[in-house]
Amino acid sequence: MDPTLPDMDIEGWFCQKCNSPLTMVKVNVTYMGASFAVDLPSCANCHTTMIPDFLAFGKMLEVEKLLEDK
Amino acid sequence: MHKVDLLALEDRCTYEEPPACQSFCPLHVEARTMIQHIVAGKVGEARKTLDRHMPLAQLTGWLCEGACREHCLRHGLDAGINLPLLERYILQNSRSVKPFPMPASANRIATVGTSLAALVLAFDLSRKGHKVTLYETGPRGGALLSVVDRMPEGQLEGACSLVSGLGNSFEEAPAQTPDFLAKLLDENRVVFIDQGDPTVNPRALGLSPEELIADPVTRGSVKDRVFLAPASEIANPFLEAAAAGKKTVGSLDRLFQGVQPGIAREREEVFQTTLVVDTSDAIPIEPVIPADPLEFTPEEAKGEAARCLNCTCQICLSVCPHLRHYKGYPKKYAREMYNNVITAYGIHTANILVLSCAECNLCKEVCPNQAEVTFFVQKARKFMVDTNHMPAAxxxxxxxxxxxxxxxxxxxxxxxxxxxxxxxxxxxxxxxxxxxxxxxxxxxxxxxxxxxxxxxxxxxxxxxxxxxxxxxxxxxxxxxxxxxxxxxxxxxxxxxxxxxxxxxxxxxxxxxxxxxxxxxxxxxxxxxxxxxxxxxxxxxxxxxxxxxxxxxxxxxxxxxxxxxxxxxxxxxxxxxxxxxxxxxxxxxxxxxxxxxxxxxxxxxxxxxxxxxxxxxxxxxxxxxxxxxxxxxxxxxxxxxxxxxxxxxEKRDRRLDFRQQVLKSIWQEEVTDPPKIPYEIVIPPEIYELMEKRRILKGDVEAVIAEAAVHGPLFLNRNNGHSLASLRPRQVTFWVEYTIDEDGRYLVHQVWCHRMVAPGVPGEGAESPATLEGYARTGGRV
Structure with missing residues (x-):
């Protein structure tokens, strides 16, 4: 997966538990044994990570399909 | 999944079979392709197709007598396509591509006689780097001299110049005697006797009647290293003569590489094709009669070419959207699917081909040979599951x-x-x-x-x-x-x-x-x-x-x-x-x-x-x-x-059906499944999106139930939305919602993904697919 994703629309979101804003953090996502480093919005304090809609049905779905056909 | 399954399907699908015009042509000219090029106005491409199959087309093409016409499927309908005139049209309106010179070989070949078979042989062999000496037993061109009026002036001379220009040579033959033949065999690897040349006298060369019978495919005589063109009294002399030259080249190719000349020579003679063409919808169209009986104008050529039925077997493709969708045909698909499933590593590009067959067997029913895609697809899918290559989604x-x-x-x-x-x-x-x-x-x-x-x-x-x-x-x-x-x-x-x-x-x-x-x-x-x-x-x-x-x-x-x-x-x-x-x-x-x-x-x-x-x-x-x-x-x-x-809705109705019939028909006390203690409002457009994204109402309910207990993961200061997620199985669901003053959950967006990201609750690590385990839990979380 392309680790340099376009700017995400994460404006306004913050962690409910920590009341902290989200920051872009490099996260290793995995699927079918393959692993990719992706910048994802995460809580600066507890590291709870968000996967936004456009990513889930955009690049992430593309990669899922590629890996399923691998 | 065995190769025998592939072969079984490949053998039955006749899509790649040649049309009758090609199978009955002594040179197997790909007339269908050539004609489609004429229809498209690409005469140069048509010439390339002609040159590929017809050696020395600039000469042979003028002498084609159209043996294909009576086998053309238009023959019974109106009249077979006039290929001889179309070939002449191509020859007059295009130029052949100059042969690419090949490294010279040490093999020397001699012909006795210089009629069409000898010229074709010399032309083809010289393109492979061999040198041919053509011995003239009479005037250069042999039997061709009697038909020069069928071609433009100077065409025969031009063809002979082309042949000699490729490194071959014409020499006057001495008296035809057994000693002459012995000398030729001594100096050359192979001697070709062009019996189509009326001045050639094989008996004078010492060849017995038995030695003058050629194998129909290799053109080899029982006499070692002697090959023969047919005598000219057969029905289609010139194309048969050209075919004899071409077949002999095929034999020599093998001979020079130490292979038996008879190996892998299927279908070099004319044959009955097994291609099946449905002509039930074909409309009769009168053949184009050219104003000049010897020549088509471009419009006339296009008109005549447009009558071609472009014979292919489309029977299964005409009834199946799946077979049509991927622009192929069963034989091609079989190879793609087979290669796809046996590939252990790499991209399985034909997965979708295997998975989008309806397994309905209609293709088998309409196929004249009962080629069966369904059986093959079933085996391929089972193999994919057994080897863990079936895409989960x-x-x-x-x-x-x-x-x-x-x-x-x-x-x-x-x-x-x-x-x-x-x-x-x-x-x-x-x-x-x-x-x-x-x-x-x-x-x-x-x-x-x-x-x-x-x-x-x-x-x-x-x-x-x-x-x-x-x-x-x-x-x-x-x-x-x-x-x-x-x-x-x-x-x-x-x-x-x-x-x-x-x-x-x-x-x-x-x-x-x-x-x-x-x-x-x-x-x-x-x-x-x-x-x-x-x-x-x-x-x-x-x-x-x-x-x-x-x-x-x-x-x-x-x-x-x-x-x-x-x-x-x-x-x-x-x-x-x-x-x-x-x-x-x-x-x-x-x-x-x-x-x-x-x-x-x-x-x-x-x-x-x-x-x-x-x-x-x-x-x-x-x-x-x-x-x-x-x-x-x-x-x-x-x-x-x-x-x-x-x-x-389907899931809900199955539940309701059980509740209703057990109550009304069996009079059973039925406890309704526990209802969630809050109302979830999903707008129709989100419901529609969920259907496309294969997200169930139950999935949304499960996410909200989780959020109701533990709170959402994220809040949005700008619009007041909450965001919660849950991974109940191999999919993580996200629901964006607000709670109104009546305590109702208003859903604004729903999405899901299969990938696993650490930091998303429930996504510690990927777990194996557990469909069977899922069954044990009762089907729902």
Whole structure:
């Protein structure tokens, strides 16, 4: 997966538990044994990570399909 | 998956077979391709095609007598395509590509005689780097001198110059004697006797009558290293002569590489092609008569070329959206699918090809050779599952639906009310219950009242597991049905769904079954109450079941006697796209199937498979189920236009069906499933999106239930939305929502993904697929 994703629309979101804003953090996502480093919005304090809609049905779905056909 | 499976399908598909014009051409010129180039105005491309098959076309092309014309499929219709004139048109309006010089070889070849066969031989061999000496026993050109009036002036001389320009040489032959032949054999590896040249005297060269009989394919004489062109008295002298030269080149290619000249020489002579062409729709078109009988103008050539039927076998492609969609044909697909499944590592580009077949067998039925894609696809899918290469997303949703249909609380079996045994069990199938629950209940009551001793079993037979290639799951589901059957005195199953009938036949052969349609045909009274025009559709699973088809016709004629048939019906019926779970793996193609099948017929369709009915409606064609005519849940015009239930609705209705019939027919105390203690509002556009994204209402409820206890993960300061997620199985669901002043959860967006990201709750690590485990949990979280 392309680790340099376009700017995400994460404006306004913050962690409910920590009341902290989200920051872009490099996260290793995995699927079918393959692993990719992706910048994802995460809580600066507890590291709870968000996967936004456009990513889930955009690049992430593309990669899922590629890996399923691998 | 074995290579023998591939070969079996490859052998039966004749798509790659040449058309008759090519198979009956002594040089096997690819006339079909050439003609299509003329139609497209690409004369240069047509010339390339001609040059590829016809050696020394600038000479041979003028002498073609059109042996193909009487084999052309237009021959019986109007007149065979005038290929000789088209070839001349190409020759006059194009130039040949200059042969690329090859490194010289040490092989020397001699010809005795210089007629067409010798010139073709020399031309072809010199392009491979060999040198030929052509011995003139008379005037240069031999028999060709008698036909120079058939070609433009100087054409023969030009061809001879071309041959010598390629490094060959013409020499005057001394007296034709055995010593001369012996000398030639001494100085050359091979000697070619061109008997088409009238000045050649083979007997004078010492060749006996036996030695003058050539092998028809290799053109070799029994005399070592001597090859022969045919004598000129045969029917098609010039093209046969050119073919003899070409065949001899094929022999020498092998000989020079130490291979027997007779190896791999199939189909070099003219042969009967096995290509099947459906000409039933071909319209007669008068042949183009050129103003100049010897020459076509460009318009005339295009006009004559446009008459070509472009013979290919399109029979299966014309009836199957899947076969058409990927722009190939069964033989090509077989190779792609085979290579795809046997590839251990790398990209499996043909997965989607394997997964979007409806396994309906129509291709086999229309194929003159019964080439069967379904059998191949079934093997490929099973192999993919067994080798862990089946994409999880393709069928998971359908399989979960199967398991939820059979889960405790949804699937059930009951003996007839008040009885402790049964003779028969009505098995409506998972889809009918989900789409027509009241009709299903009425049908059951009618059967039990009329036949007596009929129990009811609601669930999924396991057909989706079989379609998806999962033999273990198929066996498990079939085993559950068998258990009920054997524990209840082995009753006969009455099956409403043709796919269930097919599944029982192959997976549960020990169970005696009857089709609901045959049963009802024998008991429903004639009551012609429907006057509107209707068209009957046979579901693809009933293709080989004449009894079921007859039963359905008896029923529809008793209610709507003026019904009509589809063009494709009975054994040739088409699939709605759900078969083989094609619509699950490739929803867009699934819809192509539905439209293709539903548009066959003028009146609203009536199917005796509820999935067909629902899919036709989803494709925009008002349709009914056959039971709608007998036990309607409402007004027929409403039923005809009732939308296909979505995936969440189907699950809810199966649950409701169980609750309703157990309460009303069995008078059981039924506890309703626990209701979530809050209201969730999903706007229609989000519901529609969820259907596309294969997200169930239950999935959204599960996420909100989790958030209701533990709170959402994220809040948005700008719009006040909350965001929660849950990974109940191999998918993570996200729900964006707000809670209004009445405590209702208003859903604003829903999405999901299969990838796992640490930091998303529940996504610590990827866990293996556990469809069977999922079944044990009751189908839902």
């Amino acid at each position: 393709a069928h998971e949703y359908a399989l979960e639906d199967l398991l939820s249909s059979n889960a405790p609380g949804t699937g059930f079996f009951r003996l007839p009310p008040g009885e402790n045994a049964c003779q028969k069990i009505f098995y409506p199938g998972c889809q009918l219950v989900a789409s027509r629950p009241q009709t299903t209940a009425q049908t059951y009551e009618y059967l039990n009242k009329t036949l007596k001793g009929v129990g009811l079993m609601s669930g999924c037979c396991g057909a989706p597991a079989k379609w998806s290639g999962r033999s273990v799951l198929t066996g498990t589901v079939a085993g559950e049905i068998k258990k009920v059957w054997s524990e209840n005195g082995q009753p006969t199953f009455i099956l409403a769904c043709p796919s269930c009938s097919l599944f029982f036949k192959t997976e549960l052969p020990e169970i005696n079954t009857e089709s609901l349609w045959e049963v009802l045909a024998g008991i429903v009274p004639d009551r012609p109450t429907v006057s509107m025009a209707l068209t009957l559709h046979d579901p693809c699973a009933s293709r080989y079941e004449e009894g079921i088809q007859k039963g359905a016709r008896k029923i529809i004629s008793s209610v709507a006697p003026s019904f009509s048939e589809q063009k494709y019906s009975g054994r040739l019926t088409k699939c709605c796209g759900y078969g083989g779970l094609a619509a699950h793996a490739q929803p867009e193609l699934g819809m192509e199937y539905s439209i293709d099948t539903a548009q066959d017929g003028d009146a609203p369709l009536v199917s005796y498979c509820i999935v067909c009915r629902d899919r036709f409606k989803a494709a925009g064609f008002p349709s009914l189920h056959l039971l709608d005519l007998l036990f309607p849940e409402g007004d027929l015009s409403e039923l005809m236009n009732r939308p296909m239930p979505n995936l969440s």
